[in-house]
Amino acid sequence: MGEVGKGTPEDWQARLEQLAPELIEELCVKKEPDKGLKPLEKAECGNVVMRFAPNPNGPPTLGSTRGIIVNSEYVKKYDGKFILRFDDTDTQTKRPMLEAYDWYIEDCNWLGAKPDEIVIASDRVPLYYEHARTLIEGGHAYVCFCESETFKKLKDAKEACPHRDISPQENLEQWDKMLSGGYPEKSAVLRIKTDIKHKDPALRDFGAFRILKMPHPRPEVGDKYVVWPLLDFEGAIEDHVLGMTHIIRGKDLMDSEKRQTYIYKYLGWDYPVTTHWGRVKMHEFGKFSTSGLRCAIEEGRYNGWDDPRLPTVRAIRRRGIQPEAVRKFMIDMGVGETDISISLDTLYAENRKLVEPKANRYFFVWDPVELEITGANPCIANPPLHPTENRGCREIDVNSKILVCKEDVEKLATGSKIRLKDLYNVEVTSMEPLQVHYLDDSIASAKKDKMRIVHWAPVDGIPVKVLSPDGEFTGIGEKRIATELDKVVQFERFGFCRIDSVGEEVVAYYTHK
């Protein structure tokens, strides 16, 4: 051993060649970093079933896309099955929103994550009752009439409540009475027996069903049921019945798995492979709660669920973010247990790569100021639609007046020379009123004199309104913008925008710089 530390690398190589030449090749193989998502534990191609299970109590947000994209991406990778399941069994606190069901389906499709199957929990309540009955019969569940406060105290003291040891027969009767509406709201819950002395208080006898007399918002369900399952129960049953092999969910649900394991044990089922991820916060968006947002929208502080200031999928879609960019962004983020706080810059950079070659260029002048040109004949300007992709030119008639941005004018003084982009060079002859005199067409002389290059718009252009997260911009743009409905364009020296509507005026949604 002592001699190992001595000698040069060359000596070592020579020694190794003598001793074990086969090792050399092995050492030369560099570990390849894995691209994309890490492999799933115990996953067999063709047998993977995963799900995204939201409560449709509001529209999908950028946060939801992580669950949609990563789950569906894994399923694609293993040629499995992707299920969209609506966990909509709370008619009260997180009451489902009727429109949101379709929004989720729509947004999944848009993101390239079309579900292979769609399941709505509120349609399957009898299934949950059935398993609840089995558990009661087996003595693994009981109807508890404690007030929540009382139960909490007992639980914290590791003490069983008086209802815990009632016989299955009696429990069954009480359960039936519960189902038929024989008890008032909040007077009874069905609990799953775990271990009342478990060292972790979160795992001691947890609730599985409660009485909720508020009807379900879905008309096909309405007031059919008064007993509704809680998430841990509903999810546990569904995940097994639907054949889930792998689950990825929030770290906050870690104890959920431990609780659900009791149910699985009682029913003789195997628990799916579970992974957890941390919370994602976006720098650009403050804290939004679905209920808070709803109020704000109703009060008119936002224009709707697709207001460009909101982190909803509908909003970013309207802004011209491409689904592929969101996918790449979320997949690159991977599945980590750390809580993260990310910036949308990375998403924008991803999107820019996608949109840059496609977007036609146009002039849009915000805060327009009229500028009079002397000494030039009327002409037609021909700026290219794209600087590198050979896609032809736009045509803009230029007479004696054009519009330029106020912020550009503020940098001028009598005598300044500027280049009107893709047009010609001028010199300012008067500031009030703003007048310029034609100099020449040569780009070379513009460069030689280091003139500022300023974009402009025709006075008879089309009014344009840009809605952005930072507010509204209004001005005038080239008429041809009206032909780009639903496309992403680049307003030169401004940024990328998606043309949202075209009429008397063009409305554009700001994408990013």
Added chain:
RNA sequence: GCUCCGAUAGUGUAGCACGGCCAAUCAUGCAGGACUCUCACUCCUGCGACUCGGGUUCGAAUCCCGAUCGGAGCACCA
């Protein structure tokens, strides 16, 4: 109070299961420069991290212990 989890550049991420390929990957960001009739794109160059302290070992980002910081659960919410 009880219980669980995590920590790599400004931000995210790879590497950690099995310690030497790590003088630590990639992306984004930032700074400087080239190109350009846009502040976009492209291309160069640069900046920047293993939370801390012990231990094991010839060798630790990787294993062990402790501390610190951060997050979460203990609902008749999801």
